[in-house]
Amino acid sequence: MTITDGSTPAGPSGLRERLKGRSELGVSALLAAAGLLVVVDTLAESGGGAAGSDPLGPQLVPLVLGGALLLLAALLTVDILRGGRGEAEGGEDVDLTAPMDLRTVGTLVGVLVATAALIPVLGWPIAGTVLFFGATYALGSRTLARDLAIAATISLATWVLFDVVLGVDLPGGPLMGVFG
Template sequence: MTTGVEPARRSWWSEHAELGVAALLAVVGVLVAVDTVAEGTLSAGSDSDPIGPGVVPLVLSAALVVLAALLTVDVLRGGHGEAEAGEDVDLETPMDLRTVGMLAGVLIATAALIPVLGWPIAGTVLFAGAAHALGSRRLEVDIAVAATVSLATWVVFDSLLGVDLPGGPLMGVLG
């Protein structure tokens, strides 16, 4: 017995969404190849490196383009990715644009603040802002944890690993 209600019909593009991934793989592969050729790294190497530095990027770009082609063929033949068995995300629920916008704003603010205030302060804004955007409402705890994580990552990268992260005003105090 039918209820008279037809199931929602999906568009051709939504049923073949993996073609977007294939296109992205192809574009990245082509860009890597073009950049490798433009850089002029295809010249022969030295006695210790006879193949030169341009071979690996070209092999990777070729692999990306081949994978894009194989994925395209598979999708057009009806193949598609399967959802994880334990997936508990309702794909019919619309995206929370407010949260996405807040996270984007936090990322943009962090990028703008790093050169001015340094990583420890900008990282605190990043971590505390992301926690707030994702639903935490314990501002004092979020800021304390964010400052601790941000300062710890700055110390580890700057002092122990030798990766120069800007310290900002804290450079004179801690550096």
């Protein structure tokens, strides 16, 4: 098929060209997916109708929020397709041309995985210390003693607040005998 007027044929490459520079459509898709998930899950949980003597039922708020997400997704999509663009942040001091620091990202991912694995074994106070200390180290801090002390204090304080004060059961690990 030969096109002589300079236009591109409709198809995958034509669609790609039309969508070029419209990455905000990803946000629209995310909003639509979240709204659809909320609406479908709410209707599935409630059986599609109001419960008991309450004419509105407990599903009203999730349905309104899900509907609002779907409406926002539609409005954002229309705006983007009409040429609307998000305004760049003026205060950011980030070089967008610089490559991603895979070492830092990989270290942070490793710290998160280690924390998730350590919580059931050693409890939140120790796993939280690993999380907070590992994050500060991955992000460049090299004052190890201070960072470790702050991480342990924050982790222990959050565990005491949730487990002892609020009654939210977090695994204490070796500290269960001390406070439990």
